[in-house]
Amino acid sequence: MSVTLRAHAKINLTLDVLARRPDGYHEVEMIMQSIELHDTLNFNIAQKDITLMVTGLPVPEGADNLVLKAAHLLREFSGTELGATISLNKKIPVAAGLAGGSTDAAATMLGLNQLWNLGLQRDDLMGLALQLGADVSFCLLGGTAIARGIGEVLSPLASAPRFGVVLVKPSFGISTKDVYQNLSLDNLGLRPNTSAMVRALGEGNLKQVAGELVNVLESVTIQIKPELNELKTKLKKAGCQGVLMSGSGPTIFGLTADMKSAVEVAKGLDLPDCQVLVTGMI
Numbered sequence: 001m002s003v004t005l006r007a008h009a010k011i012n013l014t015l016d017v018l019a020r021r022p023d024g025y026h027e028v029e030m031i032m033q034s035i036e037l038h039d040t041l042n043f044n045i046a047q048k049d050i051t052l053m054v055t056g057l058p059v060p061e062g063a064d065n066l067v068l069k070a071a072h073l074l075r076e077f078s079g080t081e082l083g084a085t086i087s088l089n090k091k092i093p094v095a096a097g098l099a100g101g102s103t104d105a106a107a108t109m110l111g112l113n114q115l116w117n118l119g120l121q122r123d124d125l126m127g128l129a130l131q132l133g134a135d136v137s138f139c140l141l142g143g144t145a146i147a148r149g150i151g152e153v154l155s156p157l158a159s160a161p162r163f164g165v166v167l168v169k170p171s172f173g174i175s176t177k178d179v180y181q182n183l184s185l186d187n188l189g190l191r192p193n194t195s196a197m198v199r200a201l202g203e204g205n206l207k208q209v210a211g212e213l214v215n216v217l218e219s220v221t222i223q224i225k226p227e228l229n230e231l232k233t234k235l236k237k238a239g240c241q242g243v244l245m246s247g248s249g250p251t252i253f254g255l256t257a258d259m260k261s262a263v264e265v266a267k268g269l270d271l272p273d274c275q276v277l278v279t280g281m282i
C-alpha cells in the first residue's frame with residue numbers, strides 16, 4: 001500500500017496582529033490562501049520504524065523535520081505500532097513565509113491516517129495540528145479561510161478567483177519568531193480591513209483585492225531587510241496589480257489576472273539573486 005499527496009504552500013492576503021499573549025504567541029486575524037506550488041510526499045508501510053528521505057531543496061532530514069514530528073505525534077495519538085517509509089520532494093522555498101514545513105506536517109497527518117487506516121476525522125487531526133505549529137491547522141483545511149486565534153481558529157471562505165501569483169524569494173530566509181518579537185503593537189501602521197478583502201474576493205475583483213492587500217509584519221521584516229522594498233517596486237513595475245510580503249517573509253508575491261499573465265510578468269523580471277516562481281491561487 002502506498003499513498004502520495006501534494007502539500008500546498010500558502011500566501012497571506014491580509015495579516016493583522018491583535019494582541020500579544022503571555023506565552024509570547026500573538027492573536028492574529030488573517031486571510032490565508034492556498035496556492036498551486038506544492039511539495040510531494042509519498043508514504044509506504046513499514047514494520048516498525050518511521051524514516052524520511054528528502055529530495056529537491058535541502059531541509060534537515062532528522063527528528064527536527066516537521067514530517068517526522070507529525071508522524072510520531074500521530075503514531076502516539078493513535079496507538080498504532082506500524083511504521084512508514086516517507087519520501088518528501090521539497091519544492092516550496094524554506095523559511096520563506098509560505099508555510100512549507102507546516103503544509104508538510106499537515107500532509108503527513110492526512111497521508112498516514114490513510115496509510116495506517118486509522119479512520120481519524122479532520123477534527124482529531126486539527127487537535128494535533130496546533131502542537132506542530134500555528135499554520136498547520138490552515139494547511140489541513142486548505143483553500144481560502146480567515147484564521148484567528150494564533151492561526152488555528154478557521155472560518156472557511158468560498159473559493160477565491162484563480163488569480164496568477166508571482167513569487168519572489170530572496171536568497172536569505174527569515175525567522176518567524178524574530179519578526180513577531182520585533183513587532184511593536186503600539187505602532188502597527190496600516191491595518192488590513194478583513195471584511196473588505198472578503199467582499200473583494202467574493203466579487204472576484206482583482207483591482208479591489210489588490211487594494212486590500214495589507215500585512216502588519218511587512219514593515220518589521222523590511223526594517224531588517226530593506227532590499228525587500230525594491231523587490232516590491234520591481235514586481236509592481238513588471239505588471240503585478242497588487243504586491244505584498246507573505247507571512248513573516250521574506251517572500252514577496254504579486255497578483256495577476258491569471259497564470260498566463262503571471263508568466264509574462266516573471267519573464268520581465270531581472271532578479272538574479274532571487275528565486276522567481278509562477279503559480280496560482282487555488
Ligand SMILES: C[C@@](CO)(OP(=O)(O)O)[C@H](O)COP(=O)(O)OP(=O)(O)OC[C@H]1O[C@@H](n2ccc(N)nc2=O)[C@H](O)[C@@H]1O
Nearest residue numbers: 024025026097098099133134135150176177180247248249
Ligand atoms: C507569520 C505566519 C502567518 O501565516 O506564517 P509564516 O511566515 O511562518 O509562514 C504565521 O503566523 C506563523 O505560523 P508558524 O510558522 O506555523 O508559527 P509557529 O511555528 O507555531 O511559531 C513560530 C514562532 O512564531 C511566533 N508566533 C507564531 C504564530 C503566532 N500567531 N504568534 C507568534 O508569535 C512565536 O514566537 C513562535 O515561536
Ligand SMILES: Nc1ncnc2c1ncn2[C@@H]1O[C@H](COP(=O)(O)OP(=O)(O)O)[C@@H](O)[C@H]1O
Nearest residue numbers: 064065066094095096097098099100101102104
Ligand atoms: N518539512 C520541512 N520543510 C521546511 N522546513 C522545515 C521542515 N521541517 C522543519 N523545517 C524547519 O522549519 C523552519 C521554517 O520553515 P518553513 O516552514 O519553510 O517556513 P515558514 O514558517 O516561514 O513558512 C525552517 O528553519 C526549517 O529548517
